[in-house]
Amino acid sequence: MASLTKRIVAGIFGILYLTFGVTETLSGLVPGIAEQTAAFMIPADIMGGLVLCVVAAVYLAALYRFGTGAGSGQAYLYVAMALSVIFGTVALLSLVAQGTDLLVFGEEPWSPIALLVPMVWLAILPAAGISVWKSRFPGHMAGE
Amino acid sequence: MKDRIRIALAGNPNVGKSTIFNALTGSNQHIANWPGVTVEKKSGTTRLGKTEIEIVDLPGTYSLTAYSIDEVVARDYIIEEKPDVVIHVIDATNFERNLYLTTQLMELGVPLVIALNMSDEAEKNGTLINRTLIKKYFEIPAVRTVGSKGEGLDELLRAALTEAETSPHHEHAIGYGDEIERHIAAIVAVLEKDPNLASRYPPRWLAIRLLEGDDNAQDKIQKSTITAAADAILASIDTEKTEAAMADRRYEVIAALLPQVCTTCVKEMNASDIIDRVVTDRWLGIPIFLALMWAAFELTFAVATPFMSAIDAVMGSCASYVAGSGMEPAWLASLLGDGIIGGLGSVLIFIPNIFILLFILSLLEDSGYLARAAFVMDRLMYAIGLPGKSFIPMLIGFGCNVPAILGTRTIEDKNDRLITILINPFMSCGARLPVYVLLAGAFFPTNAGTVVFVLYVLGIAIAIGSAYLFRKTILPGKPAPFLMEMPPYRFPTAGTAIRHMWDRGEMYIRKAGGIILAGAFIVWVLATFPWGAEYGSAESYAGMIGHLLEPLVAPLGFDWKIAVALLFGFIAKEIVVGSLGVLYGTGEDESSLTGALLADPSLGPVAAFALMAFVLLYMPCVATLAVIRKETGSWKWTGFSVAYGIIVAYLVAFVIVRAGPLILGGI
Ligand SMILES: Nc1nc2c(ncn2[C@@H]2O[C@H](COP(=O)(O)OP(=O)(O)O)[C@@H](O)[C@H]2O)c(=O)[nH]1
Numbered sequence: 001m002a003s004l005t006k007r008i009v010a011g012i013f014g015i016l017y018l019t020f021g022v023t024e025t026l027s028g029l030v031p032g033i034a035e036q037t038a039a040f041m042i043p044a045d046i047m048g049g050l051v052l053c054v055v056a057a058v059y060l061a062a063l064y065r066f067g068t069g070a071g072s073g074q075a076y077l078y079v080a081m082a083l084s085v086i087f088g089t090v091a092l093l094s095l096v097a098q099g100t101d102l103l104v105f106g107e108e109p110w111s112p113i114a115l116l117v118p119m120v121w122l123a124i125l126p127a128a129g130i131s132v133w134k135s136r137f138p139g140h141m142a143g144e
Numbered sequence: 145m146k147d148r149i150r151i152a153l154a155g156n157p158n159v160g161k162s163t164i165f166n167a168l169t170g171s172n173q174h175i176a177n178w179p180g181v182t183v184e185k186k187s188g189t190t191r192l193g194k195t196e197i198e199i200v201d202l203p204g205t206y207s208l209t210a211y212s213i214d215e216v217v218a219r220d221y222i223i224e225e226k227p228d229v230v231i232h233v234i235d236a237t238n239f240e241r242n243l244y245l246t247t248q249l250m251e252l253g254v255p256l257v258i259a260l261n262m263s264d265e266a267e268k269n270g271t272l273i274n275r276t277l278i279k280k281y282f283e284i285p286a287v288r289t290v291g292s293k294g295e296g297l298d299e300l301l302r303a304a305l306t307e308a309e310t311s312p313h314h315e316h317a318i319g320y321g322d323e324i325e326r327h328i329a330a331i332v333a334v335l336e337k338d339p340n341l342a343s344r345y346p347p348r349w350l351a352i353r354l355l356e357g358d359d360n361a362q363d364k365i366q367k368s369t370i371t372a373a374a375d376a377i378l379a380s381i382d383t384e385k386t387e388a389a390m391a392d393r394r395y396e397v398i399a400a401l402l403p404q405v406c407t408t409c410v411k412e413m414n415a416s417d418i419i420d421r422v423v424t425d426r427w428l429g430i431p432i433f434l435a436l437m438w439a440a441f442e443l444t445f446a447v448a449t450p451f452m453s454a455i456d457a458v459m460g461s462c463a464s465y466v467a468g469s470g471m472e473p474a475w476l477a478s479l480l481g482d483g484i485i486g487g488l489g490s491v492l493i494f495i496p497n498i499f500i501l502l503f504i505l506s507l508l509e510d511s512g513y514l515a516r517a518a519f520v521m522d523r524l525m526y527a528i529g530l531p532g533k534s535f536i537p538m539l540i541g542f543g544c545n546v547p548a549i550l551g552t553r554t555i556e557d558k559n560d561r562l563i564t565i566l567i568n569p570f571m572s573c574g575a576r577l578p579v580y581v582l583l584a585g586a587f588f589p590t591n592a593g594t595v596v597f598v599l600y601v602l603g604i605a606i607a608i609g610s611a612y613l614f615r616k617t618i619l620p621g622k623p624a625p626f627l628m629e630m631p632p633y634r635f636p637t638a639g640t641a642i643r644h645m646w647d648r649g650e651m652y653i654r655k656a657g658g659i660i661l662a663g664a665f666i667v668w669v670l671a672t673f674p675w676g677a678e679y680g681s682a683e684s685y686a687g688m689i690g691h692l693l694e695p696l697v698a699p700l701g702f703d704w705k706i707a708v709a710l711l712f713g714f715i716a717k718e719i720v721v722g723s724l725g726v727l728y729g730t731g732e733d734e735s736s737l738t739g740a741l742l743a744d745p746s747l748g749p750v751a752a753f754a755l756m757a758f759v760l761l762y763m764p765c766v767a768t769l770a771v772i773r774k775e776t777g778s779w780k781w782t783g784f785s786v787a788y789g790i791i792v793a794y795l796v797a798f799v800i801v802r803a804g805p806l807i808l809g810g811i
Pocket residue numbers: 155156157158159160161162163164204261262263264265289290291292293
């Protein structure tokens with residue numbers, strides 16, 4: 001049954017990352033969309049959006065490998081979750097730095113709400129998942 | 145098709161080498177002794193299509209050190225007789241143990257083909273070896289054979305023939321880590337001074353053997369013009385320790401690659417194998433790498449911003465203190481305020497960017513990831529005629545070209561290194577970003593991000609095109625072998641990363657600092673004198689030079705103000721922004737400068753884009769030129785870099801100005 005959980009995780013996160021990735025990219029490319037997506041705290045950021053799409057691709061590759069029995073599905077899921085955490089941390093640190101700059105040197109107001117972009121909050125569950133699965137994960141890889 | 149090729153069969157004992165040899169040559173065999181020794185030499189012939197193939201069966205050996213007569217015979221044949229291809233017969237049921245010989249054969253610089261023999265037995269045991277991945281990781285084609293049944297032998301010959309006819313060959317070899325690689329490079333440099341030796345033996349191989357204390361290799365360099373020089377280097381090295389360290393590196397690479405090409409060869413995939421499986425994925429490897437690089441730059445620029453604001457604030461208050469102090473004489477106040485403080489500011493402002501980027505790259509390197517990324521990028525780099533190693537300097541170039549060019553020191557081959565240095569200025573460094581931000585923000589308010597992105601891509605495209613061009617024309621040759629290094633992953637420690645960061649960053653301060661300061665002083669002189677002219681106005685020397693240059697840049701739609709700004713940008717490219725501020729009389733305030741730029745009838749979106757492209761390409765800044773001079777040791781190449789940059793920038797800007805209105809017309 002553990003494998004079913006993993007499939008669901010891979011599927012859901014693949015789709016979430018893809019959705020937000022495509023939306024961010026489109027918001028950056030098509031000016032009209034940005035105004036709509038800003039309300040949902042989705043930044044108009046082409047590169048950031050593409051990065052979300054890359055993470056999505058790794059989750060979906062995991063799902064595909066679980067599904068077709070091509071093997072290594074768990075490896076892909078594990079790395080996808082690690083990437084979630086890495087990019088989440090990077091986005092969080094960048095936003096905190098930006099906030100510091102605005103608060104100390106800037107004229108515009110800044111509130112911690114700005115931290116809640118998809119790249120950050122999407123990383124929360126994978127971070128928890130990695131810490132739970134960390135000890136168990138590699139053991140399952142043999143002979144795949 | 146060649147008429148005649150020579151193939152040697154190498155392999156461990158009992159892998160089925162004789163069986164394959166007999167099956168291939170049938171009764172066309174000839175048995176003799178190897179010259180001077182009592183080891184039996186078997187050779188024979190066969191044909192494939194129109195090609196006559198001579199096959200030599202080398203003695204079976206576990207390695208190619210000089211510990212047994214068999215090993216010496218086998219390797220001397222390969223080195224001295226230079227067969228067109230060596231077929232490495234591997235016992236697929238014992239894959240891992242056979243790979244040690246593979247790593248040694250790879251060092252000999254001959255085209256290799258692997259015969260995965262005993263595949264019937266291996267498959268019965270459930271061993272699965274991925275031949276596509278062997279090709280990917282080792283750059284060696286592998287063929288499935290069953291010698292005892294004659295299966296796969298035609299395919300084996302065909303693969304060998306193809307390899308014999310492929311030229312140039314892309315080689316992979318074991319990388320031994322910075323310290324040993326430095327020794328190797330030093331010895332190679334000495335060996336290459338004796339053309340006799342260098343043409344007879346592959347210099348890298350000979351250097352490695354000497355470092356491992358190989359007596360037979362020592363004999364080879366006796367009676368050469370460089371014996372004393374080589375011995376002098378070797379005397380300072382503990383060859384016994386080095387030999388052990390080098391063997392460790394070989395095993396390390398084998399251990400990292402084995403689970404990738406043969407999942408069933410390992411009892412259990414460890415965490416490192418799992419990560420490698422994904423980060424070197426055929427499709428996802430490069431996107432993951434690019435995404436991580438995006439993260440590195442995002443983090444760099446974001447975290448550096450508050451530091452840069454702080455430096456800016458401090459320098460600003462220093463400048464206004466000087467301005468308000470009523471210091472006499474006035475020129476001294478101007479020198480201090482505009483010249484020295486301004487100049488110091490332009491050195492300091494980049495320190496946060498450079499140091500943070502170097503810190504992050506050190507983290508990535510220490511974690512072991514960059515070694516994998518080099519693998520991922522190797523094919524791509526090879527396709528444009530560069531060694532896999534040059535991608536790290538290219539990356540650092542996005543931060544600053546100075547540490548990037550210093551980073552090319554790890555590239556041994558002179559032409560490889562020169563090409564990497566010459567294309568580096570096209571990687572859009574951080575100093576160019578303020579110019580893009582200003583101009584793209586002003587003229588492309590809704591698409592600024594996309595425009596900046598296009599400029600980065602333009603820089604990369606020009607770099608790739610130039611590398612290709614240089615390789616085909618002025619700097620021919622083939623890229624040096626890709627050095628495989630697969631250190632185990634580990635959690636990087638901040639301490640080590642800071643030390644690495646400091647080693648590289650300090651060079652920026654030392655090398656670039658003084659030069660930028662001197663440059664800023666020159667700008668100040670040109671903008672201030674003749675005394676009495678308004679700072680940077682048309683009456684100053686700078687303005688006069690601008691008017692002189694105006695006819696040259698007029699075809700690009702630039703006027704004298706832009707000519708002056710570009711001239712000053714030579715000191716450091718971000719100075720273009722400040723200079724425009726001075727020239728348009730708005731100072732550093734960006735919103736009023738934006739207004740002034742938009743109001744200038746000679747500037748439109750097309751001209752602004754051409755200007756950004758020009759700033760990207762036109763020439764390395766003075767600090768970069770200083771390191772180019774230092775690292776190439778040649779004024780000729782330094783001058784070439786300037787001239788090439790200006791010509792490319794001019795052509796690109798010209799095309800944009802002419803073709804731009806057709807494309808950008810609507811915007
Ligand atoms: N099952 C199997 N046996 C093989 C194969 N190739 C060779 N052999 C057997 O392996 C043994 C050793 O082969 P030989 O050619 O003498 O090995 P060499 O020492 O490498 O020359 C012989 O008994 C061969 O019949 C193969 O592909 N499959």
